Amino acid sequence: MSLPSTDTVVTYPDGDLTATGTVVHLEPLPDGRTAVLLDRTAFHPVDPVWPDQPADTGELVLGDRTYPIVDAVVGATDGGSLFVGDAPVRTGTEGWAFVVCHLVEDATGLEEGATVAVSADAEHRRALSTGHTACHLASLALNEALSPLWTKEVKVDGRGRPDFDQLAITSSRILPDGSTDEYRIGKSLRKKGFAAAELPARLDELSATIDGLLAEWVATGAPVGIARDGDGHGLGERRRWRAELPDGVIEIPCGGTHLHSLSELAAVTVTLELVEAEGALTLTMRTSAEPA
Numbered sequence: 626m627s628l629p630s631t632d633t634v635v636t637y638p639d640g641d642l643t644a645t646g647t648v649v650h651l652e653p654l655p656d657g658r659t660a661v662l663l664d665r666t667a668f669h670p671v672d673p674v675w676p677d678q679p680a681d682t683g684e685l686v687l688g689d690r691t692y693p694i695v696d697a698v699v700g701a702t703d704g705g706s707l708f709v710g711d712a713p714v715r716t717g718t719e720g721w722a723f724v725v726c727h728l729v730e731d732a733t734g735l736e737e738g739a740t741v742a743v744s745a746d747a748e749h750r751r752a753l754s755t756g757h758t759a760c761h762l763a764s765l766a767l768n769e770a771l772s773p774l775w776t777k778e779v780k781v782d783g784r785g786r787p788d789f790d791q792l793a794i795t796s797s798r799i800l801p802d803g804s805t806d807e808y809r810i811g812k813s814l815r816k817k818g819f820a821a822a823e824l825p826a827r828l829d830e831l832s833a834t835i836d837g838l839l840a841e842w843v844a845t846g847a848p849v850g851i852a853r854d855g856d857g858h859g860l861g862e863r864r865r866w867r868a869e870l871p872d873g874v875i876e877i878p879c880g881g882t883h884l885h886s887l888s889e890l891a892a893v894t895v896t897l898e899l900v901e902a903e904g905a906l907t908l909t910m911r912t913s914a915e916p917a
């Protein structure tokens with residue numbers, strides 16, 4: 626069975642939960658599961674390179690048969706082999722096709738060329754989109770709250786604040802109605818001019834500043850969503866989270882799903898925690914969102 630030479634067309638960035646697609650490839654995996662590749666899907670897969678937002682939950686339907694999707698990951702193929710979640714190249718690399726691998730336990734009855742319906746669980750998606758939108762808002766508020774602690778000029782975010790989030794982040798996990806982000810503050814960040822010594826005494830003040838900004842932004846009910854660079858809507862095309870905040874339009878590279886408006890949120894708040902280990906500080910920001 627030949628491998629696709631073009632990306633899976635993805636409709637989840639627009640908020641779609643259902644799609645109809647043609648099976649373009651079935652790949653039996655060593656663990657007994659099968660990766661089902663469609664030409665088009667609404668199903669969000671986890672990207673192992675930056676696994677912030679977990680995969681959707683849901684199912685494939687062919688006629689009267691239902692195939693639960695037990696996981697979905699970004700795959701890549703150069704035409705010769707299919708890498709399921711372990712691509713040796715960055716998503717978007719020329720000469721490769723990037724595909725959504727819908728993993729099913731039992732693919733009996735599925736075949737290449739079949740037309741299937743794919744659907745993602747609406748409540749799970751809504752909770753993750755809420756968490757992801759809150760996560761990006763909180764990162765901008767964190768950058769602003771920490772801006773007085775920078776003593777040198779560094780790269781700035783879309784609002785012109787020193788981009789602590791991008792310079793220090795080591796992991797981001799989107800949760801239902803929230804997120805957990807970890808930042809490493811080590812020697813190199815201090816060398817760039819970050820006054821780390823001031824952080825422990827200012828944690829409460831910082832989280833109050835962040836919560837204040839978040840309340841202000843949530844109150845605007847501003848439109849948010851995903852903007853695309855290309856018009857093919859392939860998985861490998863770059864996408865950006867976009868928010869129309871009071872001081873301008875902000876864009877952050879993002880492969881996930883989001884709310885359509887901040888009016889879908891009642892409140893977003895954070896807690897900050899600082900831990901010292903092996904000569905570096907780890908700052909953890911836990912964000913929680915209350916849906917409207």
Ligand SMILES: [Zn+2]
Nearest residue numbers: 878879880881
């Ligand atoms: Zn994102």
